[in-house]
Amino acid sequence: MTEPLFDVEPLSLFDLPEEATKPATPKAPRVVESPQTPPDAVVDPHVRFLHTADWQLGMTRRFLTGEAQHTYAAARDAAVVRIGEVAAETGAEFVVVCGDVFDDPRVSTRVIRRTLDALGAYPVPVYLLPGNHDPYDATSVYTSAAFVDACPGNVHVLSAAGVVRVRDGVSIVAAPWYSKHPTADLVAEQLAGLAPSDDIRIVVGHGGMDSLSPNPDPSIVRLAGLDAAAASDLVDYVALGDRHSVTSVGDSGRVWYSGAPEVTAFDNVETEPGHVLDVTLRRGGERAVEVRRHKVGQWSFRTIGLDVTGADDVRRLRATLEEIPDKPRTVVQLALVGTLTVSENVMLETLLEEAADRFAAVKFWDRRHDLTVISDAGDLDDLELAGYAAQAAAELADRARADADAGDEDPDAAAARSALSLLYRLAGAAR
Template sequence: MTVPLFDLPGFDPDQTQPNRSRPAAAGAGRLESPGSVAGSAHEVTFLHTADWQLGMTRRHLDADAAHAYTAARHEAVERIGTLAAEVDAEFVVVSGDVFEDHRVSSKIIRRTLDALGAYGIPVYLLPGNHDPFDAAGIYRSRTFAQACPDNVTVLSGAGVHQVRAGVELIAAPWSHKQPGTDLVAAQVARLAPADAIRVMVGHGGVDALTPGGDEALIGLAAVEAAVDGGLLDYVALGDRHSVTSVGTTGRVWYPGAHEVTNFDHIEQEPGHVLAVTLRRSGSSRDVDVVPHRVGQWSFQTVSADIAGLADIEALRRRLDDIDDKPRVVLGLRLVGSVSVTEGAALDELLEEAADRFASVTRPDGAEDLVVVADDGDLADLGVGGYVREAAEELFDRSGSTDLDEARNARDALALLHRLTGRIR
């Protein structure tokens, strides 16, 4: 049986001998089962994770926030090792996209491999579309070869990789960025019946979730048929950044990214790792899948209609209620119409938020919120003399047909409101 913690919709130079510190060789011919133990009971617990994309940057983060975000992504990798010990996992499998691309720094590669070495159990890395096993790829680099610990295996060769007697991984790695075919289906077609517990490790979109006719999409029907027929016990996928159970078997999963990479209207459940327990005894097969949160950051979208000071204060209260602000990237979607006075109050709120949150961004742009100067803006200033004359001129220009001139005049009026507000 599958035991999720929450309800999740199913929708976004070759080596000839495998070595844990080297890329593993491809299988040949029909996939036999060297680890089969006829008539015996098998059970295994492991961690399934994917899409670390270490080296990823986010353009809306300033230098300080970007540094903290990068550190958090590495710390999440370390927490996966801690979780593995807590759940008594035998191994960890990363289903593709360990690294953002082949241009990541040697520092990122070495720090990652140091963290994986500290796990103390086998770690299996599948090349994905961001880090394929090609000639220019990370996994063939001198830095990776020198730094890779003995407990790390790159699943560079398609086919069977024995974890231990009775437990096997069936790998479908990416050898380049445009495979043009269903890599998982190619391995499923070669499977022969076996007693061993089998975990398919693949990367990419599933045709049932992704529209279009991309030939590289993973065909769900063939995968589920293999699961139902006992050829596979679990399908460990990567590519989707939200933890997702696919299909009806409860045995096909995306773990999602280990740390958030996009806003919550795009990624519903990021920052998780799956603890998977598989049991097989004769014709009896069981599966338990439990998501564990390892990520700490969130990208939260806040939408609000703003029509006056009351709405601005309501927005302030909403932002105040958000926890752990230094690790929250805030995406504000504001619509409505405000006066210059109200716009100045809103600007002050947004400046405060920029100091409190990791980042504040306006995904849809500021033009969704219209600032319109009215007679009350002049009255609210409470100034006279030359300042009053300047304010009146700005007020007149705020209604100009020249959009840039009108915007600049409103901005100047808003600044004047804020300056005089501090004086009074």
Template structure:
């Protein structure tokens, strides 16, 4: 059988660094990805889609998000979407999956994986679900899901969410998913594929080729490796072919660079200009080095332009260490006299102060003064 493996849609997600207009486009892109997943399943003649947890950002998402998600899935009525509750949207007392709005508006092709009984998804093929019922499970839910069912000749896919023990530094966490147990069960023929969610990067785990994280269909942060994809799985007892397919349209780009000259700023500008789909890219900058007032002014203008072009521009504060060091020749180019020239001399002295905070404020003031005098001329 063929199916789509996806996870971590996190519909309703917001990002503090996105303005209202950019946030609206970001939210729409996540819904568009769901629609694209359904279309991909149709084009590839897949029996179904499994969404392995964190379908929604939380159990308290706006009702409009839920309605539009249902519209996106209902757009391909021939494809059944199986939704697994994860740590963001667990099956607890406040679960979105048991809400009146969910029950009232759910399309016929949307099924919640909320129980332990095997679900037949094709002739001789079953899903074993490991839904989260709280934000802090006290057991390996994936291993337990397989334990709860008896032996079968059916082709079985276990659908889970969580961190594999092989990836976690906290080995005491009872909710960790055991990689060795999954491999043992695959070798024994108890299951034939483990569809996992939680890790936002496409990842083939272990050595069987049958244990995968699909990653998130739209990226959410800079440290994700190969996000924006889903997995097309062609599965049989003796065959498992997994292909990644891109559905995402957004990107998180990190640019780290040392600046000490105009040539370095030229390189930074070229790097930024080379980014495609800027309106759907969140840019984070980590700049280090020492630049002059004139170069600082040029950099400020470049970054102002970036703010207008990109979805958002952030400074990576922990990795940023950029200093403005005005020299005497540049100071003379201000063209000031009288009290203004005396004030400038005072700022130059403060800029060399051993008090880092005071020196930084003085340099900022000189940079602003430089820009104002340049604009006036």
């Protein structure tokens, strides 16, 4: 991680009273009431809002360096700004951010203040839920001096579990994280205490789902309870964070992960990042839900898997890379499996050097990349050498083939292949 720590020393657990280090998680929902509705007022049974999550601001990616790292960070900031623009364009009443707004409680004050400046420009209220990366604990970013001092009036931290009235007829059911390791399903705790209501209710939660990644973690969110609450009209929509791809869960159409607004992992993990969800809910007459996706992300992390057994496959990889648009904002992860001769591998290395200059980054997927380089009699065919140089090349080729019969990697053979590769480059034989 390259982001600096707070400009001020974080609070120490040892400097606080004991009770301050033990956040009180309400077992029953707490209701924040709005002003009393006049008897003759008509409550709008319709609401439109934006659902987003997992901004993880302050995040860096270890495979990005220099300019690419700065460009990536700028794109993540731009996605936050774009969400505010989408709110204005769609007529959304508010925005909910379902956990992990910040990547770490120790995120820099620069990130905090710039984020709050961006949120202050939103034309609507913004509700921030503490998640596993930024829980509302004794060292929470949300209680830091930088956050408290810079927080604009339209930004509200959902620090207390329970029901928060957004306006007459619309409520949020908040399930914030108070530590990185909750001992229960926080969303289920809030649903258990809810009484029937005519309000449109939006659950705002965070965490993994048992139907997507079953595991014994006690904090995992259980789909059955969400489906039952939606089917009984107890809640109208469940807005979740933690999964970085847009995902509809279950069959109700009312339980969604928004995904991260900018990609954070390769497409073998994140299948559809880079969006914000535009949600419309209706009650009264016909109960309905409508979810639209708006693209706000700019980057892509592409995985390319390819069997390579010769020069034609290297050329096929070149064609694949050529077709990828917006290369400066694309990271490529390669999983190449097969065998190449020394001369063919020089072709590959030349291609990857060019790609590294054009893309944000090019890396190998270590767990899936399995490429073997061998020396072949044809390796010398393209080298127009004579005399001592030809004799030296032949000797290198012989040494490079030494481990082929033994079946084990010979360090001398590997060094000979490297030397032969360098000879190819100097001779300009690989094109």
